[in-house]
Amino acid sequence: MKILVCISKSPDTTAKIAFTDNNTKFATDGVQWIINPYDEWYALVKAIEIKEKDPATVIHLVTVGLADAEPVIRKALALGGDEAIRINAESQDSFYIASQIAEVARQGNYDLVFTGKETIDYNSASIGGMVAELLGLPYVSLALSFEINGTKAIIGREIEGGEETDEVEIPAVVSCQKGMAEARIPNMRGIMAARTKPLKVQEPVAADSLTSIVSFELPPAKAGVKMIPADNPGELVRILHEEVKII
Amino acid sequence: MSVLIFIDHSDGQVKKGALEALSYGTQLAARLGVAAEGVLLGALPDAGQLGKYGVTKIHQVDNDALHHLDGQVFTAVIAQVVEATGAKVIVFSNNSDGKAIAPRLSARLKAAFVSGAIALPDTANGFVVKKSVFSGKAFANVSLNTEVKIIGLNPNSFAVTASGSGTAEVISFNATVDASKVKVLSTNKIKDEVPLGEAEIVVSGGRGLKGPENWGMIEELAKLLGAATACSRPVSDTHWRPHHEHVGQTGLAIAPNLYIAIGISGAIQHLAGVNRSKTIVVINKDPEAPFFKAADYGIVGDAFEVVPKVIEEVKKLKGVA
Ligand SMILES: Cc1cc2nc3c(=O)[nH]c(=O)nc-3n(C[C@H](O)[C@H](O)[C@H](O)COP(=O)(O)OP(=O)(O)OC[C@H]3O[C@@H](n4cnc5c(N)ncnc54)[C@H](O)[C@@H]3O)c2cc1C
Ligand SMILES: Nc1ncnc2c1ncn2[C@@H]1O[C@H](COP(=O)(O)O)[C@@H](O)[C@H]1O
Numbered sequence: 001m002k003i004l005v006c007i008s009k010s011p012d013t014t015a016k017i018a019f020t021d022n023n024t025k026f027a028t029d030g031v032q033w034i035i036n037p038y039d040e041w042y043a044l045v046k047a048i049e050i051k052e053k054d055p056a057t058v059i060h061l062v063t064v065g066l067a068d069a070e071p072v073i074r075k076a077l078a079l080g081g082d083e084a085i086r087i088n089a090e091s092q093d094s095f096y097i098a099s100q101i102a103e104v105a106r107q108g109n110y111d112l113v114f115t116g117k118e119t120i121d122y123n124s125a126s127i128g129g130m131v132a133e134l135l136g137l138p139y140v141s142l143a144l145s146f147e148i149n150g151t152k153a154i155i156g157r158e159i160e161g162g163e164e165t166d167e168v169e170i171p172a173v174v175s176c177q178k179g180m181a182e183a184r185i186p187n188m189r190g191i192m193a194a195r196t197k198p199l200k201v202q203e204p205v206a207a208d209s210l211t212s213i214v215s216f217e218l219p220p221a222k223a224g225v226k227m228i229p230a231d232n233p234g235e236l237v238r239i240l241h242e243e244v245k246i247i
Numbered sequence: 248m249s250v251l252i253f254i255d256h257s258d259g260q261v262k263k264g265a266l267e268a269l270s271y272g273t274q275l276a277a278r279l280g281v282a283a284e285g286v287l288l289g290a291l292p293d294a295g296q297l298g299k300y301g302v303t304k305i306h307q308v309d310n311d312a313l314h315h316l317d318g319q320v321f322t323a324v325i326a327q328v329v330e331a332t333g334a335k336v337i338v339f340s341n342n343s344d345g346k347a348i349a350p351r352l353s354a355r356l357k358a359a360f361v362s363g364a365i366a367l368p369d370t371a372n373g374f375v376v377k378k379s380v381f382s383g384k385a386f387a388n389v390s391l392n393t394e395v396k397i398i399g400l401n402p403n404s405f406a407v408t409a410s411g412s413g414t415a416e417v418i419s420f421n422a423t424v425d426a427s428k429v430k431v432l433s434t435n436k437i438k439d440e441v442p443l444g445e446a447e448i449v450v451s452g453g454r455g456l457k458g459p460e461n462w463g464m465i466e467e468l469a470k471l472l473g474a475a476t477a478c479s480r481p482v483s484d485t486h487w488r489p490h491h492e493h494v495g496q497t498g499l500a501i502a503p504n505l506y507i508a509i510g511i512s513g514a515i516q517h518l519a520g521v522n523r524s525k526t527i528v529v530i531n532k533d534p535e536a537p538f539f540k541a542a543d544y545g546i547v548g549d550a551f552e553v554v555p556k557v558i559e560e561v562k563k564l565k566g567v568a
Contacts, residue, residue: 122387210357
């Protein structure tokens with residue numbers, strides 16, 4: 001089994017969200033970068049679990065990003081994974097990123113391509129589907145569980161109000177979310193080993209960008225909380241009924 | 248030229264997300280001065296009545312292979328409809344099925360795609376759509392720079408409006424349907440429960456509730472309000488509640504009209520999944536709990552005393568004994 005795991009860097013979940021350059025850029029000053037949680041906790045750890053069951057498995061990581069993505073990809077290597085490829089480009093356009101990943105996937109002939117459910121900064125949930133279409137492969141989005149069964153995979157995926165279990169032909173692309181695996185902490189041995197694992201840097205292939213971000217906005221501030229005495233919950237129910245008109 | 252809306256349905260019912268997409272698509276079409284049409288895969292009784300949302304035509308492809316979702320097969324079929332009708336904008340709900348199809352269609356047609364749209368496009372200068380980013384903590388205005396455009400509308404961000412009493416003409420569309428590489432082995436829908444992503448009201452519990460045995464009052468309140476139940480991450484991590492109830496940065500992001508948080512501290516990662524809720528009510532015994540800063544209404548008190556009283560009051564209001 002040869003698995004490609006897509007790793008993106010994202011701001012730490014507690015990072016302050018602010019914008020610069022006339023609200024056209026995310027303010028990265030003082031921001032800690034982490035592996036996008038869905039990529040780390042679910043996509044990568046699931047690949048590691050597969051390798052633990054079948055040691056012949058090979059795990060490659062790919063990130064599309066500039067040199068500042070390297071600490072994050074090294075951390076991913078420390079968790080597990082045999083080698084990493086960094087495509088030396090930065091883009092906010094999903095199609096451009098997907099085109100780069102699809103090219104790496106084509107070259108490497110992978111059985112499985114894992115992505116996270118979405119990046120926690122742009123929340124697009126698009127890369128996996130685009131990569132799958134570019135490769136002509138099936139795509140299971142929002143996977144909750146994953147087992148290999150011969151030349152097929154048994155995958156649980158989220159549907160409105162429940163879960164569906166699919167049997168899918170491999171090769172396939174899968175976007176991973178909670179349930180797929182349990183988060184892990186890298187150990188010292190992994191961190192040491194990661195230092196010597198190959199991290200290849202490749203230049204991007206020519207690809208189109210279909211979208212561009214014009215500007216960012218912050219939501220309007222809340223008016224402030226109205227407190228209701230604990231001994232008068234009737235007042236809460238009255239407000240929700242008469243003023244908010246929701247119950 | 249037209250706006251084409253994907254009519255997502257299951258068990259003979261059009262999904263709420265699809266009704267929102269229909270309302271959005273028809274308003275967009277009116278603004279652009281073009282027709283709004285639907286694309287329907289599989290079988291749906293009375294599809295013509297969707298005309299009341301403003302679509303004039305519905306292009307239907309029915310085939311056994313389309314009775315379950317395989318994004319690859321669906322995409323190829325929708326692409327044929329787009330080509331034949333010359334649709335310029337295709338609207339999906341950004342729900343589970345939308346996420347499986349819309350990005351694929353974007354790559355196939357090389358059509359710009361924005362997922363998580365929350366408002367109609369600004370067409371004054373190009374075609375710019377506002378979308379939710381940073382898990383609801385900000386918005387981005389995204390320009391779609393190709394002739395054909397695809398929009399994934401975030402659930403619960405656009406009101407469902409029936410604009411007329413019209414009937415849509417349901418036209419059977421002759422498409423090539425490929426063999427599916429996906430076989431559905433089973434579906435497990437939580438019956439009698441409102442799907443969390445679609446719910447108007449959500450009652451949510453955190454670690455302050457001490458243990459799974461105390462969820463009876465959460466469920467009772469939810470039932471009375473016709474609400475879905477949710478929880479914070481530690482609650483699902485410790486298996487007090489099922490995984491699908493976990494909301495937040497790493498769980499489901501929701502945007503109900505009313506979110507009632509009980510015994511939840513309001514950590515930034517929790518807020519990231521719920522801050523698009525229209526009204527937030529917080530019940531917490533700690534007056535310093537960060538959640539109060541994000542709330543519209545708050546009660547400082549012990550959940551085990553406050554919630555049963557709230558239930559009593561709701562029962563009085565609804566006239567149930
Ligand atoms: C990368 C990352 C991602 C994360 N993603 C998520 C996520 O998606 N969703 C999420 O929820 N969390 C997430 N977390 C965890 C988050 O940081 C918090 O730890 C978590 O939300 C806390 O859950 P809680 O509020 O239920 O518990 P606590 O923080 O323990 O809060 C319990 C609250 O209950 C109150 N309380 C106690 N007893 C009572 C009582 N009798 N009556 C009323 N109130 C009472 C307390 O005052 C307290 O405010 C994430 C963390 C990280 C680092
Ligand atoms: N720049 C990138 N490099 C590598 N993988 C990425 C990149 N951006 C996104 N991905 C992958 O695609 C998934 C979905 O991202 P998105 O569609 O941007 O929300 C992420 O969870 C990653 O696995």
